[in-house]
Amino acid sequence: MELKKVLEENINALSNIGNDPTGGLTRLLYSDSWLEAQKYVQKQLEQDGLTTSYDEVGNLFGSVTGAKYPEETIMTGSHIDTVVNGGTLDGQYGVISSYLAVRYLLEKYGKPLRSLEVISMAEEEGSRFPTAFWGSKNFVQLAQRSDVEDIADSEEIKFVDEMRRHGFDFRDENEPLRKDIRSFVEIHIEQGSVLENENLQIGVVNSIAGQRRYTITLKGEANHAGTTPMNYRKDAVYGFSKISSKMIDRAYEIGDPLVATFGKVEPKPNTVNVVAGEVSFTLDCRHTDSEALKAFGTEFEEEVNRVVKELGLEADIDLWMDEAPTPMDELVVSKIKDAAEEEEVSYKVMHSGAGHDSQVIAPFYPTAMLFVPSIGGISHSPAENTDLDDLVVGVKVLARTLFNLAYKE
């Protein structure tokens, strides 16, 4: 198999399923293009003689039974859905790499000792319905019907109707967790520019950062910008500015791997000549250490309260996401490192600042990830890109990792 050519063909083929007229890929859970993409992947899996099946919710599996330890499974895969107007690599590169790595190994080495299985997960991005990781959460028996029973997309189409439209349904919640899986390996684009800036080919991921997301609403008093002396004011934008500049200063002080972002800011009435009576804003902060993440969140909440008291405002603090950091499995991490060294590629061990299916799976099965570089760090955009040669290196290191896990004693 000429890997570079086949990889390019597969990426192009999948990139034609779910094209958005406004740009990029928009392939959302349970849409027609979503099913078409899963069917394409299924065909590729069957071409290699893998046994394919869907679970109840629409995760697709393709497996080859191990020759010596059939009850031990090495699994690899990623998610098949995209964000709206997304790129052609996030998720689908991982799915394609997984089956091409398996194809490569079967062609070169024949049957593995352990069972090898590819998973193309139904949904990860949360881009259609207000729920994310539907694929991986069902795979590890975490997802609840109640999470999705009443939700709908932005056009008010109900989740449950869409799921059933293609013949899928809720899983049996009595079904126990699979016991055969010995490791899970996921390859993904970095979605940052560390590898690019440091001129490295592979990121060996040892941890997925935890994250907290807050929405803060500061309430002051809307007033005439001309006639209200400064001492009479309760300026919510001033409150926001003090809080956010202080906390970003602190993030720089505290240093990597802490990141903190005030991404969304919405004053009311948001007019040039009116002192803002209200501001709603978000904080997204992440760290690989849960104590450090909690400490930063606590410091932030204290700063909000301090500023609010100083300026005579009121604050509503809503911590609506609080995900723990997820360390990867040391053994699987070391297998990826070994593979990178055996392939003689440059790499570094690093954490993932973005969330992935692997963080859902890691508490249940030994899991690790590998990254390929993102050009300009861009993702979630039609401009998302990676050199084809780097993509090929990724598949090779993944294949070598799977070889080490499935073909060696």
Add this chain to the structure above:
Amino acid sequence: MELKKVLEENINALSNIGNDPTGGLTRLLYSDSWLEAQKYVQKQLEQDGLTTSYDEVGNLFGSVTGAKYPEETIMTGSHIDTVVNGGTLDGQYGVISSYLAVRYLLEKYGKPLRSLEVISMAEEEGSRFPTAFWGSKNFVQLAQRSDVEDIADSEEIKFVDEMRRHGFDFRDENEPLRKDIRSFVEIHIEQGSVLENENLQIGVVNSIAGQRRYTITLKGEANHAGTTPMNYRKDAVYGFSKISSKMIDRAYEIGDPLVATFGKVEPKPNTVNVVAGEVSFTLDCRHTDSEALKAFGTEFEEEVNRVVKELGLEADIDLWMDEAPTPMDELVVSKIKDAAEEEEVSYKVMHSGAGHDSQVIAPFYPTAMLFVPSIGGISHSPAENTDLDDLVVGVKVLARTLFNLAYKE
């Protein structure tokens, strides 16, 4: 005339012309309700035997000739238009007070020595078309056709078409400035809460603050909030926060009468998990001293450039409004003070933080203003309000001022 009753009736009558179903008054330049309101005022003026006329653009005048110095005119008035969903006092209280003050004087004292004239100005707020002070600017021969020739409202209705629809048109730009006007006095609601907080009935306005309005666009780099280490970032929101918190701190340091407001903030893409690549924001700063205003604006621009350099951003600085402070005429100010003392009401001499027709007129004719309190400082809202007794006091002090100017040697 029972002033309180008549004042209330007139306010109620005008408040029924231009009611907005979504709340408050929306009586915009050259709309049908605008013409209806001018006609109502015209009827009131004619009821008192005043000679009424419109100029070409739609300013309404009502005059009584002086018995001894007919070639000297004392003028009083305000604007008849409102903002969208505005209150029932901003502008129209000044118009009503002007003709009721004249009515009161004519009834009590007969003909004045000097001519007395009421003006109901066509437009001041800039609330329909992207132009403001159309009434006063035409009155003092400042407005240019080119200011309005190509403009339209938000429904793409052209200014010029609307003006002509009611039979109005551009003034003759060769027409010279009137030479008969000896003073102009305008009464208005304070639109702030200084009078209310200090428990005073009248504000004697000695200056109208100058103002600068900026729109700044900071450009950084949009990035993934999770995968972009802090040192890689060009966070436009961080830039905004540093600049705005610093400059508001400085405004507090510098002190009254400086005011500074960052009222509008618009990050892009304005999403919780994306470092903002761009922020557009406004600064509105005002001062009664032009050097001080300029110094603050310069300091602000320097701070923008300093922060931009520090953070590796780019900035576009657009100073789109730069109006000089307008001192009021000392003599007219003293007449208003005398009147307040003669009426035995509590007052303070203060500046206006808001713009008014008087600032357009003051460079041409000796001008001053008086304020009545605003409850809660609220304006530009259906909640705009002043105690009726305070409104009555306003009319009386205005009348006494006009008496001092028009009835005494």
